[in-house]
Structures are given as C-alpha cells and as structure tokens.
Amino acid sequence: MQIRRIQIMKFLKGAGLTLAALLIVCFWYIAAAWISGKLPVGGRPQIHEAGQLPTYLCEAPFHTDIALPLYDPMFAWTGELKDELPTWMPPDTYVLFGWGDSVFFTSVLQPEDMTPGRVLSALAGFNQTAVRIVPVDGGSVEEYCEPIPVDTEGRAALIEHIRETFLRDNEGELHTLPTPVPGEILVKAKGRYSMFNTCNQWTAAALGKAGLPRSLFAPFAWNVTSPLQGLEEPSTEEVTLYN
Template sequence: MQGALRFGARLVAILVLLAVLYSAAALSFALSPVSGRPQQADGEPLVYVCTSLAHADIVMPSRDPLIDWSTHFPAVTPPGLPAGAYLAFGWGDLRFFREVPTWADVRPSIALSALAGVNDTALRVIAINPPANDPDCRALRVDRAGRQALIDYIRATLADETQSRPVEQAHLEAYYLARGRYSPLRTCNQWVADALAAAGLPHALFAPFSFSITWPLEKPPLLPGKS
C-alpha cells in the first residue's frame, strides 16, 4: 500500500514538473518571438487574429482579391452572404470541436483523447461579420505575398482539398477533415502561429496557448528600412 502511494506521489510530482516546464517554455517563446518581415500592405484588405481563452483563429475576407473562398467552402458562403463577410479558420481536434461547445462541457476523457492525438482533426470554417470592433480580434496588415501564404497554408491543411463537403455543418459553421494530429506540441494555437510564420508576421516558435499568439503581435511591427 505504501509503495503504491509513493508511486502515485512521484507520478503526480512528475506531471506537475512537466506542466511547469511546459508553461515556462510557452512563456519564454511568447516573450522572445520571431519578429517577422516588413509588410508593404497599404490599401490591402485587413486580416485578423481572433482569440478566446484557449483558442485562436485566422480571419480573412470571404472575398479577397487573391481568392474567392466561396469556391472552396460553399457550405458557409451561400449566395446571400454579404460581400464584406469574413471567414474564421481554426484547426483542432474534431471530437473536441463537436463535444465541447463551452468549457462546462469539458470531460477528462475528451481532453485526454485530444492530447493523445487519437481523434481526427478538422479545419473549422465560420462565416462572420467583419470583426473590426471585436475586442478579441487584432487587425493585421498583411501584404499580398503574406496573404497568399496564408491562403496556401489554409488550403494545405485540408485532408482532401478537392472535397468541399464538410463532415459536419450548422448554419454558417462547417468542419472539414484536416491533416495532422493534435498533441501537446501541435495545438490549435500552434497551427495559427505556423500560419503567421508563413505570412511573415511576428510569432512564437512554440505557441501552445492563445497568449502565445497575442503577445508577439503586441510588439511594434518592423517598418521598411528599419532594423
């Protein structure tokens, strides 16, 4: 009995230590981000990053000069959708998306299965109004090369880019099977950080939490001709 208790205590101590090290690494990378490159984006449409307590989305115009997303995601871009609508793109564990609409719905089995990477992943796409006045969204000025990189990154996330039918849909929200497996090292926020990296925007190399996305973006952008 005492041996089992000692083993349990050691296991808890190890898990706590790993959690502390994980959080410390996230803080370190968020405070020392990659600065990104200069963006010549005058006159270009705005891109947004929208965050919640634990999740982040890339938000792009539904009709960008570089792409009309309705040809790729007709399920969330019906003919009556306003021309100025935006699409929010997020990646994550499909079961978690489906079964955890609020934090009150989190169950240990769902969280553990997501962290273990045993479930399918999905690209979630939601049609929304322009988020300019949303306090949880940050506007980003991204040049054409950066937006094309974001477009390519999002499309490459799909498990089958030629399949436009979602695995689940509710009004203007749809889920599409995606590439990759969710894990402690590959979270929904890491997916957004990698998107920002592709676009040449400030980002943390290790970004497991939503603050890992927002903190690097709060630093002043690098201006052309400045170092």
C-alpha cells in the first residue's frame, strides 16, 4: 500500500509539473504574439495607384486570406488554374488565397471537428500543406474584406509569394487535394505547418514581401491585421473595375 501511495504521489507530481510547463509555454507564446503585434516591422510608403484593382485582406476568427482579382492584369490566374476553375467566371470574381494544414482545410469544418489528434498532428507538421483557393464575387469581397494599400510592386510580390508556395512536379504542374467543400480548390503546397509556422504566419510573410507592416511572429489572425490599422485605405473612385 505504501509503494502504491508513493507511485500515485510521483504521478501527480509529474502531472503537475507538466501542466505548469504547458501553462508557462502558453503564456510566453501569447506574450510573444502580443509583443510582435504591438511592435511590427515597418513597411515602405505605398500609394494605391489609379486604375489598379483593389487588393484585399480577409479575416476569419483563426485564419486570414489574401484576395486578388481572378482577371488580374498583372497575372493571368485563369491560366495558372485553368484545369481547376470553371470554364467561365463572372468578370468581377476575386480569388481568396490562404495556406495551411490540409487536414484542417478538409476535416475541421465545424468547431467540434477540432479534435486533439488533428490539432497535435498539425502542430507537429505531420500533414500535407495546401493553398486553399476560393473564388468569390467581388461584392462579397468588398463587403467582408478590408482593402490594403499596395502599389504595383507590392501586388507583384504578393502574387510571387503565392505562386512560390505552390508545390509543383518536375513538369511544373500543380496538383490538387480532394476537398468536401463545394467551390474550394486545394493545391498541394510547400512548407510544414507548426505552432511557429501557422496560416497567419504565411500571410504576414506575404505582406512583408509586399512592403507592408507585419508582425515577425504572427500565429493569430489579429497579428496580421493589427499592423495594418491606421494605413490609408486605397480609394476605388478612380479605378475602372472591369471592362
């Protein structure tokens, strides 16, 4: 009986130390994210150029996407995604691009789907990553997303960042993953998801390449959006949206 009691006490002590260590890690993780959001790396001055279609940043509770026009005069997404998109899309179509863990994109569709196993496998980088591509109408993007002030150089950097993330075969072709979500396209991507390399970290890196302010450590969606607050929003008054 005495040996059994000692074993239980050792177990409880070990469990307590483990819990304390996890709480400390969580505290410093959130603290690092908060400090990074408050002290972003500064970008360069940019002015949205007349005649250029707006670029948007779309924010969900735990995820961010970059929204670019499907018929972008700077790059033909219809050519890049010709085998995945419908043969005809409305002229005001925008495309949302977001990087992340493929299991989350395909299996975590409701809060109750976020099981410990799926969370741990994603944080450990066990799963294939993907770029999620969602075509949406221009009116919805304008209503639910925020425009970001990027010039031609910045827009080109965003496009390059997205295209560099695609995982291509030896012939340069893209390959998709099956998804149960209608209208979504999942393209196999480079990189491994982890607690230090989240979907929002990918978006923040894209904004940094585009010359916009960014958090160096951006695990959360607000880490992406907070450095952009106060920037002058691009005016669309002089933009001829679609011919």
